[in-house]
Amino acid sequence: MTSRTSSLTATNLSMRFGGVDVFSDISFAVRTGHVTGCIGPNGAGKSTLVNVICGVYCPVGGQVFLDERLLTGASTVEIVRRGVSRSFQDVRIFPTLTALENVQAAMPTRHGEEVYSFLFGYQASERTNRAVAMGLLDELSLADVAGRTAQDLPFGQQKLIALARTIATGAQFLLLDEPAAGVELDLIPRITALVQRLAQQEQRGILLIEHNVDVIRAVAEDAFVLQGGRVIAHGGCQQVLNDERVIKEYLGRIYDA
Numbered sequence: 001m002t003s004r005t006s007s008l009t010a011t012n013l014s015m016r017f018g019g020v021d022v023f024s025d026i027s028f029a030v031r032t033g034h035v036t037g038c039i040g041p042n043g044a045g046k047s048t049l050v051n052v053i054c055g056v057y058c059p060v061g062g063q064v065f066l067d068e069r070l071l072t073g074a075s076t077v078e079i080v081r082r083g084v085s086r087s088f089q090d091v092r093i094f095p096t097l098t099a100l101e102n103v104q105a106a107m108p109t110r111h112g113e114e115v116y117s118f119l120f121g122y123q124a125s126e127r128t129n130r131a132v133a134m135g136l137l138d139e140l141s142l143a144d145v146a147g148r149t150a151q152d153l154p155f156g157q158q159k160l161i162a163l164a165r166t167i168a169t170g171a172q173f174l175l176l177d178e179p180a181a182g183v184e185l186d187l188i189p190r191i192t193a194l195v196q197r198l199a200q201q202e203q204r205g206i207l208l209i210e211h212n213v214d215v216i217r218a219v220a221e222d223a224f225v226l227q228g229g230r231v232i233a234h235g236g237c238q239q240v241l242n243d244e245r246v247i248k249e250y251l252g253r254i255y256d257a
C-alpha cells in the first residue's frame with residue numbers, strides 16, 4: 001500500500017523583532033516519512049523559526065503551507081488541529097502528574113467515546129491510550145518511572161516526557177527543538193531510534209533541530225544550516241555536513257571547542 005506524501009513547506013520566511021532581522025528568505029520543506037535536520041549556532045533563529053511555523057509569531061514575510069493549504073495566519077490551536085506539533089527546548093510538562101499521565105493527557109480523545117462509555121460503562125480508548133503511552137515511555141527508557149510524579153524526576157527524564165507528549169498528540173508533522181539537549185548521553189540512541197521509527201513506520205514528517213551533529217547525521221536525510229539569518233547550506237544531510245562553508249563557519253567551531 002502506498003500512502004500519499006504530505007509536505008510542510010516554508011517559502012521565503014522572514015522574521016524581525018523590534019527592527020532587528022532574525023532571519024530572511026528561509027525556504028525549506030519537510031515531507032512525511034522523512035527527517036529534515038536544522039543546525040546553526042546559538043541565536044541563529046532556529047527556535048524562532050519553529051515559533052513562526054506554529055503560529056506563535058507572525059512572519060514579516062513569507063508563508064508556511066501544509067500541502068497546498070496556507071498555515072500562516074492560523075491560530076496555534078488550529079495549527080495543532082491540522083497536525084503540526086512541536087516540542088520545546090526547555091521542559092513543558094504537568095509537574096504534578098505522573099510521567100504516564102503526562103503522556104496520556106497529550107493524546108487526542110476519540111470521537112464517539114462518550115456514547116461508547118455510556119453503553120459499556122468504561123472508556124474504550126483509555127486502555128489503548130495507556131498502552132500506547134506506556135509503549136512510548138518504554139522506547140525512551142522511562143517505563144520504570146511511568147508512575148512517578150514528573151517534578152520528582154531529573155531534568156533529562158522530564159525532557160523525554162515532554163518529547164513523548166509531543167509525539168503522543170499523533171500529529172503528522174513534528175517540530176523537535178533540541179530533543180537531545182540535557183538528556184543523558186546513553187539515552188540519546190533511544191531518541192534517534194524513536195525518531196527514525198516515527199518517520200519510517202508511522203510516516204510522520206519531522207523537523208529536527210539539534211546542536212548534536214551526530215544525532216542529525218544518524219537520522220536526517222535532508223538538512224539545512226541557519227547562520228547569520230540566512231540558510232547557508234541546504235540539501236542531502238551528508239552533503240550539507242561536508243560543505244566547506246558549514247565546516248568553516250559552524251562545525252569547525254563545534255569541533256574546535
Ligand SMILES: Nc1ncnc2c1ncn2[C@@H]1O[C@H](COP(=O)(O)OP(=O)(O)OP(=O)(O)O)[C@@H](O)[C@H]1O
Pocket residue numbers: 017022040041042043044045046047048049089
Ligand atoms: N520574543 C523575542 N523578542 C526579541 N528577540 C527575540 C525573541 N525571541 C528570540 N529573539 C532573538 O532572536 C534571535 C534568535 O533566537 P532563537 O532563540 O530563535 O535562536 P536559536 O537559533 O534557537 O538559538 P539557540 O541555539 O541558542 O537555542 C536571538 O537574537 C534572540 O535573542
